[in-house]
Amino acid sequence: MAEYKINVNGKEKSLKADPDTPLLWVLRDKLDLPGTKYGCGIAQCGACTVLLDGKAVRSCSLPISILKEQKITTIEGLSEDLTHPLQEAWREFDVPQCGYCQAGQIMSAAALLKENKSPSEEQIDNHMQGNICRCGTYLRIKKAIQSASKKL
């Protein structure tokens, strides 16, 4: 076990973990932030997506030891009061079915909109390609992203 300091949702967090512990399990087990989900553990489903300095990363495949000063944002820290345009749009289109993949979908979409305020349909498809939804909510996810992008 080693000591780590990471910046999550704007707060400094100190914790002890084995160096190979993926950020996903640090968030879920050590920091009590269960919003980030486990789906595959090998960067293939997107359920564990968080922002690392604004970019979407798969936290299941990111060992704690390689993190430095980067700012990590999870679904819990996306907005103070659930008013991020994507959260508003998710509500508007009643996107979730089971809801399990949705935090990852939202975080991926947040990274996209950070980098490109008005993505084309193709750009959305490409960016969201790594996020699986077994329930099949893709059409609503896309509509919600398009709607949020118009409000930016």
Add this chain to the structure above:
Amino acid sequence: MTLENNTNKSRRKFLKVSSAAGGGMLIGFNWMGCQSEAKETVVKEVMKAIPKVWSEFDAFIKIGETGLVTIMSQNPEIGQNIKTSMPMIVAEELDVAWKDVVVEQAPLNEEWYPRQVAGGSQSIRSTWETLRKAGATAKQLLMETAAEKWEADLADCTVSEGIISHKDGRKISYGEVASDASKRETPDPKTIKLKDPKDFKIIGKSQKNVDMEGILSGKPLFGIDFKREGMLIATALRPTAFGQVLESFDDSEARKVSGVVDVIKFGDKIAVLAEDTWAAMKGKKALTAKWKQDKKAEDSAFHTKTLLEHLDKKSKEPRRVDGDVDKAFANADKVIEKIYEAPFLPHNCMEPMNFFAHVTDEKVEMIGPIQTPAWTESRIAELLKRDKEDITIEMTRMGGGFGRRLYGDFALEAAEISSISKKPIKMIFSREDDMLAGTYRPASAYKFKVGIKDNKITAYHLTEACFNGEMFGTMPNNFPCGAIENYRVDCHKLESNISTGAWRAPYANFLAYAEQAFLDELAGILDQDAVQFRLDLFEKAKANPVGEEHNYEIDKFVAVINLAAEKAGWNKGNKNLGFSAYYSHNTYVAEVAEVEMQDDRPVVKKITCAVDCGIVVNPVGAMNQIEGGIIDGIGHALYGDFSFTEGQAQSSNFNQYRLIRMSEAPEVEVHFIESHNDPTGLGEPTLPPVGGAVANAINAISGKRLYRQPFVKYFKELG
């Protein structure tokens, strides 16, 4: 907070369960919300103040003195959105404003709730009456109380949105009379009046998912999110192939992994208990075990061969016989035979299997995602040799079900591990465990044999070969039975040691494909339009029904077919369309697929869908189910590829198993048949027909018939 209990029902079990949930109730949130870092409870703006006293009316309704209403949602929530739609039905008859309602997940309580199961698209259909009566009964009690208080005639009182009004202008709110009302004698059920559907105010209006805020803020809603002070995480090493037993194992390396607390053997499996998930996963990887192949190590070639060799045989007891198919074949001008094959499929719920268990001498506490809490409780009682009274089961929100969570194997494992270790544990499957130790959709094959004389179908013989099961219920009486003089259905239930079970729309998920692809091909052979061909058969079944019964209502079936055809512009000259229609889970669905070929690969552009599911309780949720069923169905028809070698599944994660992605999801246009009939269900019925619609469209543009799923295997040939 206090809870007034004035009902004469036994509350012993209920209270016991409630306290297991950490005590008290969290308004607007699943009880687990209290454990997340973000402790603030997000309360809907419009919500009434949180009451000090709750008056309980029945198993479904509690009303506070402020007028806030709690409605219990009795069934497991797997994403079918019944946690929103079932309470809507109660609220409708109770006559309260939906904004004044909070929803709470009920624990398992067989005395209180009917059929606490998520399966067969039956949640709404099977509880519709009960939920309406629960709401209407409480409303009656509230009104009687107001009338008595006013010394008025009940007939002079009316209710709207939780306010009772007398015709002379006096008004009183539910909150003010709730306490007295809940103490009244329950009225004779026969005197309870239900609303006329045309007066519905909540039902039929789109209401948002009640767990929306929790999902958007990352609250711990799911089983995998559950935490309890002192709890350990358990992972399990299971046989690497079906048919194996454990010979020996070595846990010395596993025990060295930091965070690993214990390693225990249970049955032919080995559990690693650790302080956190990563340590439990690492500990499991460090285990070594020797397995012995005790039963046949099956592979896919064996499965295919076994299925196909049964298709030419008749079963001892056919499932349906009208006339004599053999005689008709002998007299036919032409006999056509087609065979359709489907592989085993894993469920791949996005949330892998998991369960919390705490087994002590006093009690067995189970918390987690389960579609069949009552059955699971019985099995745990049997496994641990405990009294059912000692066991409590709470259902969390589930990251998908699709049939996998009907089988409580994972809950039983958790109970066993906790029982042996005497610790509170949460057992977690990795994705690999989830895909390798599944309860798969069984591989199956269908043969259709049809006799044609004078360009008319005279005989129709369907033979099913399937592992560990056969089509159930009234499926042998599916369309087109009733329309064909000589008709026969044979089923062969074959043995496999691979564990199998229900998978979203069991049997129908592939039988519908085979049947709809075959009917399309048959229409082509007879040189008839695919839609008109079906309509003519219905016409025959109506004018001159063959046999005892068929399981569909002709007018409803014809109505969805006509609606989908009209809306999709069938017959308008678009050559890229494919048609399919299927009745399952009490719901009628017709779908038209529009497909294009791009670089030798079919791209599904659009699905036009017509649905008759009776009254649509929550349109926005209903549409979500329909879109989801269609997209999921297309994904598995195109890509669902799964095989076994030496008893072992050959795909263990999403790098080896392809699920449909956003760019592959077509536009979906939905049309409901307007109806005042009681609602049916929507979690499954739109999935079965879609594979057929897509395959038929692929044939329309490429002239190529597809007989096996997944279609991806044909992609090169389609070019």
